[in-house]
Amino acid sequence: MIALDIQTVELPLARPFAISRSVRTAITVVRVTLTDGQWVAMGECTPTAHYQESAESVCQQLEQVRAQVEAGLSRQALQQALPIGSARNALDCAMWRLDAAKQGKTVWQLLEMPAPERVVTAETLSLDSLENMVKAAEVAVAGGAKLLKIKLDRLQIIEKVAAIRQAAPLATLVVDANEAWLGLDLDSLFQALSEFNIAMIEQPLPAGNDKDLVHCLHPIPICADESCHQRSDIAGLRDRYEMINIKLDKCGGLTEALAMAEAAKTLGLRLMVGCMLGSSLAMEAALPVAVQAECVDLDGPIWLAQDFQPGLRYHQGEVWL
Template sequence: MRRMQIEVLELPLARPFAISRGTRTAVTVIRVTLEQNGFIGRGECTPTPRYDETPESVNAELEAMRADIEAGLSRVDLQTRLHAGSARNALDCALWRLGAALAKQSIWQLTQQEQPISVITAETLSLDSVANMAEAAADAVSRGAILLKIKLNRDDILEKVAAIRAAAPYATLIIDANEAWSGVDLHSLLNALLPYNIAMVEQPLPAGQDQDLQRFTHPIPVCADESCHTREDIAQLRNRYEMINIKLDKCGGLTEALAMVAEAQKLDMRLMVGCMLGSSLAMEAALPVAIAAEHVDLDGPIWLAADSSPFLSYSQGRIWL
């Protein structure tokens, strides 16, 4: 007999986290624990208002699946029983971990991948003033950060990037506009960013309103985040983006994420793996995707006032496994 437990938790942040859509001081996550024959599998998701999710709506989706999950619904059957999103992510990852426990194997063994020693991860620079973002960049690289992800809106774009590059001359820089650059002359802006050696720009235009990206050759690679949820989205994005950002909370778990990796590779799309704010429990589940990605952004736990088990080790710009 399988049992399911659902917990809704508010995790305070160590400092405010600001993007173009707003600022947060805490994050609400939902954790699912599955127990079967004394073995346990856990999953965590972060309901996201941008995708019309609330803790209440995701909790209701999970409760609606309780009878089937406790009756033994398989991870494969889950994919067609629940739509892509946070609720399916929590269940899918819990089922992966439960399956690993029952088989007395690691997730790496189940996915037939070799566990790396470490993975380079971005450290995100929260949206702030020019001076504060430059100071945050200097602090990050002083602690060993290798890859910095710059959150931007429409204000002082070049000034912020210039100040951050001066503070972090050797770091790899990627930019995330979170859909905020509508009405901006993107061709001119991307060319203006070239002197700062930007590796990638993420989701400059709103999802569904990104047709302008196919108008010109991009001098800097552009990555789809909000525009790309599941493998079905990838083919239609090829003429707008060079890269896609896979997030387990968007695609509905590790099962779909691995399918997205295969599809993107088949279509010659470059890969990034990202996250919502959350604990190490959520980040660890994405690591089998991270080893296939060109850029990894799994820094959610370093924003928390207190992390949760399995307590991934973050130092020198890497996640150590």
């Protein structure tokens, strides 16, 4: 028998986190704990209102499968028992950890993958005034950041990118519009942004309303985030995106994330691995996919007032196991 415990935890942020559609000062995560009486394993998810999720709805989903989980539901069967999303992610990751513990292995060993010592991760520049974003960039690069992810809306796009590039001349820059650029002259905007050596632009148009990208000239690779949730989405994105962003909370856990990575590579799409705001418990689960990606954005814990312990170590733009 497996025992399932479900806990809702509020995590205050060390500073406000803003994107084009919201500002947050705290996040609510749901943590699950599985135990077989000998081994204990945990998983964490961050319910996302943009995807019609809340802590309450996630807990309800988990309660609906409690009896199956406690009767020994397998990780493979979980993929059909719950839909993609945060609830399945928390359980899936806990199951991976419990399966590994039972075999006296790490998840890395279960996957027959070498565990890296460290991985370069983006540091996110939250949407703010131009002056504050430049200051944040200066602080980040002074601390050793190598990759900066710039959150933008529709205002001062070129001005902000130009100022941040000047403040961080050696850093790799990626831009995240969070679906905010509908109605803008994208051809001109992408051309202007190309002057600042931008490595990638993430989700410029709303999911389901991104067909303009098919005929839009973009010298900078474009990455699908909100448009890509699971492996069945990938084939239909090849005519408008060069990359996909895999997030465990979107796709429903490590099992689907690994399958998405393989599908994307088979179809010639490049990989990014991202996250919702969350603790090291959530970020660590995504690392087996992150080591396969050319762009990694797993900086969620650096925004927290207090991380899960034992946590990952973030130092000079890298996350250390």
